[in-house]
Amino acid sequence: MTDCFERAPATQMITLIPLDAALFDPWLERQPERMRNWVKAARFQPKAGHHLALPETDGCVRKMLVGVDPDAASWALADLPGRLGEGVYTLECDWSPQRLAQAAVGWGLGSYRFERYRPSDKPHPRLSLTRLTDDQAQRVEQTVDAISLVRDLINTPAEDMMPEHLAESAQQLGETFGATVRQVVGDALLEENYPSIHRVGRASHHAPRVIDLQWGDDAHPRITLVGKGVCFDTGGLDIKPSNGMRLMKKDMGGAAHVLGLAHLIMAAGLPVRLRVLIGAVDNAIDGNAFRPGDVITTRKGLTVEVDNTDAEGRLVLCDLLTRACEESPSLIIDFATLTGAARVAVGTEIAAFFTDARELVHGLHRHAEIQEDPCWRLPLHEPYRELLESSVADLANSGSTPYAGAITAGLFLKAFVPRTQPWIHFDVMAWNTRARPGRPKGGEALGVRAVFAWLEERFSTPQGPDCQD
Known part of the structure; x- marks a missing residue:
């Protein structure tokens, strides 16, 4: 999108x-009469969505x-790429560098096209x-x-985004930033003790797999990102109705x-030892x-009765979380399109997250507000x-x-994470159901900008994990 x-x-x-x-009236007063008359005749209004x-x-x-809108720095320019003609545009304003950068990101996201x-x-x-x-x-470009x-x-249809395609995308990302990418495919999942992932994905001719990306210096704090990669969800034998499957x-x-968060971490060269674990099924x-x-x-040894085959995402995640915890990293963050209940709670445009590590919450909320990338904590009510x-x-x-x-989905995952392990679980929609400036209908990253800004602050030096939010 750098074009x-x-x-x-x-x-x-x-x-x-x-x-x-x-700012409008003072600006208008400084203009020559010809310009004042033009602006008034055109009925320009100094609010979002108007340009002249x-x-x-x-x-x-x-x-x-x-x-x-003075309160929406990230989206101040986001509607313009779809409205303006070809050319190079520059800004005449006294915005701070931070606000300029945020507005530029909004411009870039407003330029997005799935083509x-x-x-x-x-x-x-x-x-x-x-x-x-x-x-x-x-x-900004990163x-x-x-x-x-x-x-x-997310926008790519399932036929072209099955487990093997998702693995190719991870491989390309790894090659870009010098990361290693390993796959555990098909029945090898049983040999390497990922039984839940194998069970969920074994019915497809697109072999299930674990995608394992690693990057960074072993001397740096370990961060592990865990992602639910259910490339298509029929609901299994508890099949979804057509409108739920669409x-x-x-x-x-x-x-x-x-993968998007890993892109940001590696592009910024954060001093962390990054691991990304994806269960692709x-x-x-x-x-x-x-x-x-x-x-x-499961990998942890806990037995799970399948009450509903449409609650498969947590079965994919539980083996990955167990694997992540075996290294006791400084932080584990998982992202998943896990429950409709989270959408009922916070809607489609807020990333719900869960954690028992209270010291992490303030920093996340603060950066979510700064980045205008809303996230909200829901309780793991024991x-x-x-x-379950x-x-x-x-x-x-x-x-x-x-x-x-x-909450019960979060508690299910919590059963696979030791109490002493810092862990955050994100339950996201990953889809815009309506078009807004910089946020077209379709696939969307929720919470990624906020989490990265928080991680960058927290892990800006190898001693980062000890800082207080």
């Missing part, structure tokens, strides 16, 4: 003048007014980044590239999120599909643990009531 930016000085640029309600070309006496347009199946030759309008330092401009990667992976290409959204239906009532012995009780196994994979589904 929407211009790093070098351009000979001809159109100047964008962002104005909110407080300012023709000069020779008829050329070298400046434009842009209405902005794999319907390419367009329409050029992007480009935003000049010359007001930023080289490091700031590079970070952020836009990472979020675009997440969106592309968007299930996005059920690998957790895997897409951790196709929850298909065949004669050897797992069944309601089956009991699975008394609900009894809703089974008469034949250590626990069931689904709650016994329709209530508190996001």
Whole structure:
């Protein structure tokens, strides 16, 4: 997506003048009468969604007014790439470097197009980044590239984004940043003790697999990212109705999120030892599909009774979390499109997260607010643990009531994480159900920018994990 930016000085640029309600009248008073009359006649309003070309006496347009919301720095320019013509645009404002960078990220995300199946030759309008330092401009481009990667992976239909394709994407990412990528495929999952992942994915002719990306210096703090990569979810034998299955290409959204977050971590060169574990499966239906009532012995040794084959994502994650905990990393973060209940609780545009590590919460919430990437903590309410009780196994994979589904899913995962292990579980929609500036309908990264900003602050030095939020 770097074709929407211009790093070098351009000979001809159109100047964008962002104005909110407080700045508009003072600006207008400074203009010549001709310009005041033009702006008034055009009924320009200094609010988001409005822009106005300012023709000069020779008829050329070298400046434009842009209405902005002063409380939405990230999205101030995000609607413009779809509205402006070809050219290079620069900003005339007194914004801080941080706000300029956030607005540039919004411009880049507003330029996003998913063109794999319907390419367009329409050029992007480009935003000049010359007001930023080289490091700031590079970070803007890295952020836009990472979020675009997440969106592309989720938007790709399942036939072209099965476990083997997801592994190829991880391999390409690893090659870009010098990471190693290993796969455990098919029946080898049983040999290497990933029984739950094998059980969920074995009915598909697209072999299930664990994707294991590793990067960084062993001397640095360990961060492990865990992603749910259910490339398509029929619901298994507890099959979904057609309307519930329509968007299930996005059920690998957790895997897409951790790959996007890994992109940011590696591109920034954070001093961490990064590991990414993805369980990539196709929850298909065949004669050897797992069944309601089956009991699975997981990698941890806990037995799980399958109450519902459509609660398969937590079965994929539990083996991965067990594997992640075997190294006792400084932090484990998992992302998953896990429950509809989380969407009922916080809607589709907020990333719900769970953790018992209270010292982590304030920092996450603070960076979510700064980045305008909303995240909200839900409780791991321990008394609900009894809703996962089974008469034949250590626990069931689904709650016994329709209530508190996001919490019981989190409690299921918690059973595979030692109390002393810092761990955060994200339950995300990974999909925009409506179009907003910079956030088109379709695949979306929720919480990735906030988490990265928090990780960058927390792990900016090898001593980072000891800092206080």
